[in-house]
Amino acid sequence: MDTPIIRLIEKKDNPQIAKVIRTVLEDFNAPKVGTAYADKSLDCMFETYQKPKAAYFVVEENNKIIGxxxxxxxxxxxxxxxxxxxxxxLPEAHGRGVGAQMMEFCLAKAHEFGFEKIYLETMEYMTHAKKLYKQAGFENIECAMGNTGHYSCPMHMLKTL
Structure with a gap:
């Protein structure tokens, strides 16, 4: 088994990353409305992040996107x-430190872009994700910031960079 590679998304990754995100949400029985599942950007992730101060990373292993x-x-x-x-x-990425590594990439990029804080929304029952966010220094906040359209995600967290 190859070591997973974290790299910037490429256009050819669009179908695979859309499938990964939908599969994970389905596995959690997450609502299809008010979550990332319904986002129009899901099928064009590469194009979505071709703007200033934005980046999306994929985890590739054996030519397959796993996160x-x-x-x-x-x-x-x-x-x-x-x-x-x-x-x-995907489950094959779990328990291998891939999430923590990805978090480092994202926090470094946010810092490089000059942001002061980083915000996220998640589900109460996504326990592994919440543990990762807490370890990275995110703290729960009372209400949503901005308007992401993800009204089915009741947990909001924030970290100062």
Whole structure:
């Protein structure tokens, strides 16, 4: 088994990363509306992140995408805050430190882009993700920031960079 590689998304990755994200959300029985599942950007992730101060990374192993995550300016929010976006991993990536490594990539990129804070939204029952976010220094906050359209994600977290 090859070591997973974390790299910037390429156009050819679009179908695979869309399938990864939908598969993970289905495995969690997450709502299909008000979550990343319904995002129009899901099928054109490469194009979505071709803008200033935005980056999306994929995890590739044996020519297969097994996860991904990105950062971009928080939608509909005044302030120098970015969002950790679409961080999902297939089961074969779990328990191998891939999430922590991806988190390092995303935080470094957010810092490089000059953001002051990084925000995320998640589900209460995504326990592994929540543990990873806490270890990275994210703290729970009371209400949503900006307007991501993910109204089915009740947990909001923030970290100062």
């Amino acid at each position: 991904g995550a990105g950062v971009a300016k928080l939608d509909n929010y005044e302030g120098n805050v970015c969002e950790l976006q679409k961080m999902y991993f």
